[in-house]
Amino acid sequence: MARATVAISDDFLSAFVKLPRKEQAKTSEFISKFRSNPESPGIHYEKIRSGLDDKICSVRIDLEYRGIVVRQASSNTYILLWVDHHDEAYRWAARKKCMVNPVTGGIQVFDVDTTPVSVLADGAATPAKKLFDRIGDKDLMRLGVPEELLPLIRGLNDRDDFLKAAGRLPKDTYENLNWLVEGIPLKEVFDMISAEALKEKPTDNLSDALERPESMKSFTVVKGEEELRRILAEPLEKWRVFLHPTQRKLVQALYHGPARVLGGAGTGKTVVAMHRAHYLASKSGEGERILFTTFTANLAEDILSNLKKICTPDELRHITVINLDAWATRFLKEQGYKPKVIFDKEAREKLDEAMAECDDVEYDLGFYEEEWKKVVMAQETFSFQKYAVASRLGRGTRLNRLKRRKIWNVFDAYIRDMKSENFRDVEMALYDCRLLIEQKGAGPMYQHIIVDEGQDLSPAAYRLIRVLAGEKHDNDIFIVGDAHQRIYKNHASLGQCGIDIRGRGSILRLNYRTTEEIRKYAFALLKGINFDDLDDSTDVGDTCRSLMHGEKPVIKKCRTANQELDFITSTIEDLQKSGVKLRNICLVARTNSLVDNYKDALQEKGIPIIKITKDSSDSDEKDGIRIATMHRVKGLEFEYVFVAGANNNVIPLKNAIDETDEVSREESLISEKCLLYVALTRARRGAFISSFGKASPFLGKSTK
DSSP: OOOOEEEEEHHHHHHHHTSOHHHHHHHHHHHHHHHHOTTOTTOOEEEOTTOSOTTEEEEESSSSEEEEEEEEGGGTEEEEEEEEEHHHHHHHHTTEEEEEOTTTOOEEEEEOOOOOSSOOOTTOOOOSSOTTTTSOHHHHHHTTOOGGGHHHHHTOOSHHHHHHTGGGSOHHHHHHHHHHHTTOOHHHHHHHHOOOOOSSOOOSOHHHHTTSHHHHTTEEEOOOHHHHHHHHHSTTOGGGTOOOHHHHHHHTOOOSSOEEEEEOTTSOHHHHHHHHHHHHHHHOOTTOOEEEEOSSHHHHHHHHHHHHHHSOHHHHTTEEEOOHHHHHHHHHHHTTOOSEEEOHHHHHHHHHHHHHTSSSOOSOHHHHHHHIIIIIIHHTOOSHHHHHTOOOTTOOSOOOHHHHHHHHHHHHHHHHHHHHHTEEEHHHHHHHHHHHHHHHTOOOSOSEEEESSGGGOOHHHHHHHHHHHOSOOTTOEEEEEOGGGOOSOOOOOTGGGTOOOTTOEEEEOEEOSSOHHHHHHHHHTTTTOOOBOSSSSBOOOSOOEESOOOOOOEEEEESSHHHHHHHHHHHHHHHHHTTOOGGGEEEEESSHHHHHHHHHHHHHTTOOEEEOOTTOOOOSSSOSEEEEETTTTTTOOEEEEEEOOOBTTTTTTGGGOOOSSHHHHHHHHHHHHHHHHHHHTTEEEEEEEEEESSBOTTOOOOOO
């Protein structure tokens, strides 16, 4: 007899997390035995009394706890659906049905309950129109609605009714209908959810259905003891196990050249990138190398830590995870490169020294920094002849030839100093890396390159990436990013850097992290701003949605710093009383000095604090409020986020606003709004924004 197929649902893992530790250990032991032999005499299957689906049974974990499983003898398939105290487990299972949807071919678990969601008050008139009146039964079923639930769907009056019905619907059905509720036309929804065409009409065989992408987003087949151990060790990290069909399609796609994936905060871009690396590594032959790179060192550390959770040691040997600046510095050193590579503050000081060498310097240091990056380095205009005719599109200050001559004197001095003092800023180091590789002409250094947070890389970085990957080939470069999260002012056009993504661009539309209320508030900060698509077109805008709902972000405007501290402290205490762990709360502030002030103040209140810095990655090992700058939390997520000190001249930060001209000022303000957007969208369940004194002009009215 063929070995049984044993699968676990994401709902089972959600229930498993809530068990007492003692029961978790017993459940883990049971699952291990169950996976080995689900028909062992020691497994006590019991039918659910008054249950509607005879495939759904209970199994005994111990005297008090029960697991709920689907048992299909015809396909030798078993699916663990739920685990709970026996009374609650039976209640959960009583009206559940598990089936293969005859239209989509995916496995669905749902309540067979068509009781109307809302009850009309005595004498109230029946609404003239129902929520889905314009959608025919056939189309509803194409959207995954089981035939048994058509009466329930037909009875929904409005959006509130739909949200109340969420728990009764299969997850894919709820997701698909939600797009309609949010105003997306039916045809667009069909285009978004179009799965691979079924070659034949689905059967009720659960084993076959578990292989469908529609099922894999909620169910995973356990193929070994080690895999089971890893799943149960980190049950909350569902990103490691379950992928949405749209994500899986991107992860496993064959691209005939570079590809780019866009998506708002929380849509799982980095998850897709990591699974893409895992997928390519699993297919890699001896000697094939994958570079996974991003903009900052701390993001690279976080990514490497997570890749270790999904890759085998052999797969990891194919993957190098490093931020590009560090890669370039290391490469140049290996090549015997003599100049010292300098960063940020030191580079700024060197440019300031070059300005001091010149007479009649008309503009401030900020202007020269931006001009160097966005004109000279972006277009590689390393002579006055080239700079004099270089495009300055997007730069606000108008320059005639005479002014360009004076400006070039500073850059000429800066370049001379680089040579005489034997240093390079990081942009020039990236350029030198590329030249060295091109001179060697040794073919691609990496078969595959994956770029996370692609919006933050400069043109010099992308030109280097193109050379590292060699000539265009299958699956060469895979880039994920979102211009709405551009917080470092770098701006590159992929096409102009030799990375042609035409016909290979995709968009992720489902937010998995934040509630819809947080997502909407955060995105509203960016209303009216045009964003690029990392190439030469405009981002289509606010196209993603979240299926999760909760409270709107709380805005608290205080008169004094002490009042704000009292608000933050009392709110944290309330969250603790409701069962929230301190490690799931993060407080962010705009500057390092503010972070240190809040750290000291909260510690004096007796609240344990763990500061996240550029030299440390977050860890769950110690409990305590996480605290960090707004820049540092990029790439992280927490249940609750406090944005503290959202005062005037802090958000936006006065010193960060380039006042050279109106264009530069507007660009600086956009960058500050993007930074607040990033900070808020780290929150999964709740966000709090507080200020003292005069509040940030970015904030709306106080809500508490």
